[in-house]
Amino acid sequence: MVGHGVIQRYRKFLPVSDETCIISLNEGNTPLIESFNLVQALGGGFRMFVKYEGLNPTASFKDRGMTLAVTKAVEKGARAIVCASTGNTSASAAAYAARAGMTCLVLIPEGKISYGKMAQALIHGAKTIEIRGNFDDALELVRELGLRDDFEIVNSINPFRIQGQKTGAFEICDVLGDAPDMHFLPVGNAGNITSYWLGYREYKENGHSNSLPRMMGWQAEGAAPIVRGEPIESPETIATAIRIGNPASWDLASRASEESSGAIDCVSDEEILDAHRLLARTEGLFVEPASAAGIAGIVKSKARGEIPEGSILAVTVTGHGLKDPGIAIDNANTKSVVVESDIESVLEAIGME
Numbered sequence: 001m002v003g004h005g006v007i008q009r010y011r012k013f014l015p016v017s018d019e020t021c022i023i024s025l026n027e028g029n030t031p032l033i034e035s036f037n038l039v040q041a042l043g044g045g046f047r048m049f050v051k052y053e054g055l056n057p058t059a060s061f062k063d064r065g066m067t068l069a070v071t072k073a074v075e076k077g078a079r080a081i082v083c084a085s086t087g088n089t090s091a092s093a094a095a096y097a098a099r100a101g102m103t104c105l106v107l108i109p110e111g112k113i114s115y116g117k118m119a120q121a122l123i124h125g126a127k128t129i130e131i132r133g134n135f136d137d138a139l140e141l142v143r144e145l146g147l148r149d150d151f152e153i154v155n156s157i158n159p160f161r162i163q164g165q166k167t168g169a170f171e172i173c174d175v176l177g178d179a180p181d182m183h184f185l186p187v188g189n190a191g192n193i194t195s196y197w198l199g200y201r202e203y204k205e206n207g208h209s210n211s212l213p214r215m216m217g218w219q220a221e222g223a224a225p226i227v228r229g230e231p232i233e234s235p236e237t238i239a240t241a242i243r244i245g246n247p248a249s250w251d252l253a254s255r256a257s258e259e260s261s262g263a264i265d266c267v268s269d270e271e272i273l274d275a276h277r278l279l280a281r282t283e284g285l286f287v288e289p290a291s292a293a294g295i296a297g298i299v300k301s302k303a304r305g306e307i308p309e310g311s312i313l314a315v316t317v318t319g320h321g322l323k324d325p326g327i328a329i330d331n332a333n334t335k336s337v338v339v340e341s342d343i344e345s346v347l348e349a350i351g352m353e
């Protein structure tokens, strides 16, 4: 047993025993950063805490669930894990499989995952297959492969993924001393909103917190099946991590939003990109585009007057910006300049004498 990941820290809330061999990369315990500048830029009147999940070992929140899914796969004697992925699940699965000495098979939509995520799957030695189809098609194939005894599915249809990911809610309560009033996050396959709601409820039931947040989930406009009320055949958005037309945890996500008096709504790609840049500029926090959907949701809710005065907000930013540097360069609205190697030229380039 090694490390101090989420299973060790929250083991009494998770389905492990003293004999379980824990596969961990010391995930979790990510910073919860109070965002003063962004709140001020939006006109103030509330407090906002950013859960920076890009600082997990494979740079997304997926590690919280993957540690438990792979631990349980090993416990059961599985030799291979399989997943469909928009990129981060495969990056995480590949790393934890390497740690466990297992085979990992990943199915991804052709040409639709970011360069960084592809690099992660390949360098960790996952058998990486690009299919001519979208994420939803890939997940269908994985469901079929999972019927065989030799493959353990580690998508969020694996209940251990949801269990592991609920530790994000525990950590927020541990830092704030209670649950926030509202929790914002992006929604793709809808596993994470399900996990957070589960975590907040369990922590309250066990006397570790007194209140429950309203769960505010945000889909991308071109991939918003829950908002539209029907599956989207060909989802489209720049935020590839939430480019999903038929979420696996649809019902549970709807329940989280209803039970918590929250909402699931959508933001446009333009709003996502604005939020992506705004967070980087005002707070020094670099996230991938999908992760900015929750921030865009806060901007939108504030503009609509839907954030009560004095509220405490938490927002999960799900993955690191370096996963997709190409988008950041396009979205930066600024370029580097090339000049001669002398002081005058440098000063001239920045408009100073």
Ligand SMILES: *Cc1c(COP(=O)(O)O)cnc(C)c1O
Pocket: 060, 061, 062, 088, 089, 156, 186, 187, 188, 189, 190, 191, 192, 193, 241, 242, 288, 290, 291, 318, 319
């Ligand atoms: C997986 C992922 C999401 C979506 O989470 P779901 O649990 O599928 O709703 C959002 N952002 C990033 C960066 C992701 O990797």
